[in-house]
């Protein structure tokens with residue numbers, strides 16, 4: 001088994017708010033991230049796939065295809081967007097780094113050919129990242 | 137949905153690698169420059185990974201304010217700008233980055249109640265890093 005990781009970057013804005021919380025609760029739990037006007041990050045996405053090396057191509061996965069899938073399924077939807085307002089998953093779900101990683105996994109997992117998705121890693125900043133391995 | 141959250145923190149500290157169990161000669165050949173008598177320092181980066189279900193109400197594995205507060209109080213305040221050799225945990229143990237990594241793991245493992253600790257990764261320089269995920273792993 002060989003693991004291959006492809007990186008991409010996207011920039012987006014978001015804010016954290018749970019409509020079931022009182023305004024005080026929202027401020028207490030989410031702090032500055034609760035500002036409804038939102039704020040932004042430069043996210044770095046790392047997608048790791050795994051598989052056996054194809055004896056004919058020498059590839060685990062065709063990188064060109066992987067790059068296209070990541071662009072079509074993730075970057076086109078999330079890059080330069082206000083996640084809470086423009087990305088369907090986050091109309092009713094808080095766009096935390098955790099939920100973004102899960103959403104990206106779900107967008108990619110059925111789209112890959114040949115290789116299997118191993119890990120989605122999303123960096124919100126260089127000091128903070130989330131890994132999702134598809135675990136229930 | 138179970139996710140893993142990693143957070144990176146910086147601190148600076150000094151140490152000297154010297155073992156009472158070894159002769160002068162052996163200390164020098166084992167630790168090289170790290171055995172110089174007055175010690176030396178590093179900018180350490182500690183990466184803490186915790187895991188758990190993503191809370192539906194908050195979208196989080198654990199609140200970063202809790203994690204940051206805990207690491208600040210229990211790790212960064214303890215080791216930042218200190219000489220590791222004079223701390224009680226290194227009275228009997230050489231303050232290698234391996235041992236420091238284990239100490240930090242134990243502190244978080246014992247004291248942080250809000251998520252499961254997966255591992256601690258400690259970078260001593262950009263070239264050297266160490267990871268500890270508990271005894272069994």
Ligand SMILES: [Zn+2]
Pocket residue numbers: 014033039040041
């Ligand atoms: Zn944010």
